[in-house]
Amino acid sequence: MPDPSAGQEAARPRSVALVGPYGCGKSTLFDALLAAAGGPARRLGDGRGRGAKADFQLGHCSFMGDRWAILDCPGSVEFAHEACSALAAVDLAVVVCEPAPEKALAVAPLLRFLHQEGVPHLLFINKIDTMTGRVRDTLAALQAWSPQPLVLRQMPIREGETIIGYVDLASGRAYRYRKGEPSELTDLPAPMVEREKEALFALLEALADHDDALLEKILEDVTPSSDEIYRQLHKDLAEGTVVPALLGAGERDNGVRRLWKALRHDTPDPLQTAERRGIVPEGEALAQICKTVHAGHAGKLSYARIWRGTIKDGATLNGHRIGGIYRFTNGEPAKVTEATTGDIVAFGRLEGELTGATLSMSQTAEVLPWPEPPPPVYALTIATEDRKDDVKLSGALQKLAEEDPCLHVVHDIETGETVLRGQGEMHLNSAIERLAKSSGLKVSSARPRIPFKETIRLAVHQHARLKRQTGGHGQFADVKLDIAPRARGEGFVFRDRIVGGAVPKQYIPAVGEAADAATKKGPFGHPVVDIEVTLVDGTFHAVDSSDMAFKSATRMAMQEGLAKADPVLLEPVDHVTISVPNEFTPSAQRLLTGRRGRILGYAERPSWPGWDDVEAQVPEAELHDLIIELRSLTMGLGTYRHEFHHLAEVHGNMANRLVAT
Ligand SMILES: Nc1nc2c(ncn2[C@@H]2O[C@H](COP(=O)(O)OP(=O)(O)OP(=O)(O)O)[C@@H](O)[C@H]2O)c(=O)[nH]1
Ligand SMILES: [Mg+2]
Structure with missing residues (x-):
């Protein structure tokens, strides 16, 4: 596999996802990384990072001549699937965490997930400016949850309680943080020399577990060269045998360049990632959609990872002609003419293709797997304030569901409600907000109704007679019903036990239908289930009886009968x-x-x-x-x-x- 850091030719574009719990500083770090790579000056304090975004943001930049796509993922557990989608597209994950051990633990499930999925990752212990305890305690707390060894690549330098810089253990160089600027080289304070040796030894020990040559050196008390250490780190990270940990404070630009250099050096080449995903290197161009957005006037955008080959604007993928290829530099979409292996770009107007779809020109290429959305755990109803808008609402909901595979839209026939199911309050409220904003509709939401039922506990005999004389000919019907409970789950049944034509055959279906219709709303106002209605007797009139009359009589009998039959809520x-x-x-x-x-x-x-x-x-x-x-x-x-x-x-x-x- 080519080592991108060593190659002469321009390296392939690579991609990194910033993942981690809610509010740990991913978006702030995203801005800092882009700014350090020559992006727009940071919009500090403008609230860019604040407020949970529901979907990942994509930014392109180049750092020291390499092309990068950075994906800033939402942190809330309610948006975990969005982070999964980003992780399925990138070469490396940067797990951002809080510095205090009890807060840092929130990344535990993520570490397990990345290990399970085999996604190479490193840990960035952020907000180091607020750290009061020891970095090692945080790492030890996390280690209990991480199936892979976490190895600290940096050792903090303190003045009193405050961390004012770090030692890069591989190179042995000490740096002093400067707010909003790259760190400056400094001398390692003398009292720290011993501790640095210990920390380096811990790092080497972890690395030596996977390399015999290194182990030999340690045993012989020879310190390996920085290059050797860097090489081993690169190899172990790509193979997933260790998880390196770095320190910093995104908000102050502390440790951001150090992180960039680690990314540059250690992020696996896109071909290596393709191999990890089981994609063979030869074959026609292949891409996969990792996100779908309806971007107003710009139309539908399908974000896609290019796994193989080159795709040019105007090419036909899965039968659709691409209408524009976009990268996002300086926060704005910019049109490009093509995308190649390793790129993550947005394709315009791939109608009919959904997130997760594998894209190719021939459509005979392999189909790549895609993470399943988690089952819904929370629900809210949505309704328009004006019924006239219902058609518009259902169109808007369909678009929303296309963008967000975790959102299920269900029309509940029993309660008559349109129900949104998803991952939590924040997830559904942000979906509803987005819908209102993009469609201009006035909508309200509420807790869904519970589909209660009712049944009866007593068998009753009920007689009802309809006799009405209005002007010309009248209406007459007379029915005697046995209404009895059935076992739970047995449903409704109507039986006819008429003998001798007491109720003529032609009217009997009407009685059955009316009995069934009467179960739609019982004495408590809910559907009645698990009952048996038997027509046992009745009378009729040669002129005045009709289907209608028998239906009315049955309805009366049912209403009275059910109320007397000891009804109960289910x-x-x-x-x-x-x-x-x-x-x-x-x-x-x-x-x-x-x-x-x-x-x-x-x-x-x-x-x-x-x-x-x-x-x-x-x-x-x-x-x-x-x-x-x-x-x-x-x-x-x-x-x-x-x-x-x-x-x-x-x-x-x-x-x-x-x-x-
Ligand atoms: N002290 C300190 N605070 C920081 C640092 N980085 C971010 N913050 C603060 O942490 C809060 C959350 O930052 P964000 O960047 O929005 O966090 P996030 O991880 O993107 O949050 P979600 O996307 O909602 O998960 C903000 O108030 C930031 O100002 C840092 O390096 N040091
Ligand atoms: Mg964020």
């Missing part, structure tokens, strides 16, 4: 599985029982060491904001899934309360 109960690190298992159980859940048990989560799956049956009415509480109890780590299990009777106060909400 609520949907779901089978719920909560997944949490096992230290949170007791909290998860308490959370479920506090929500009228019946715990079924818990067990180790398959192939997730240290995690448990807690199983329970929980009423759907208690699930609306379960995810919010679960995340707040588990540092955002807990997830859950659910599916309808059965309908359960609700009595007394609970029934009143549920019906009232």
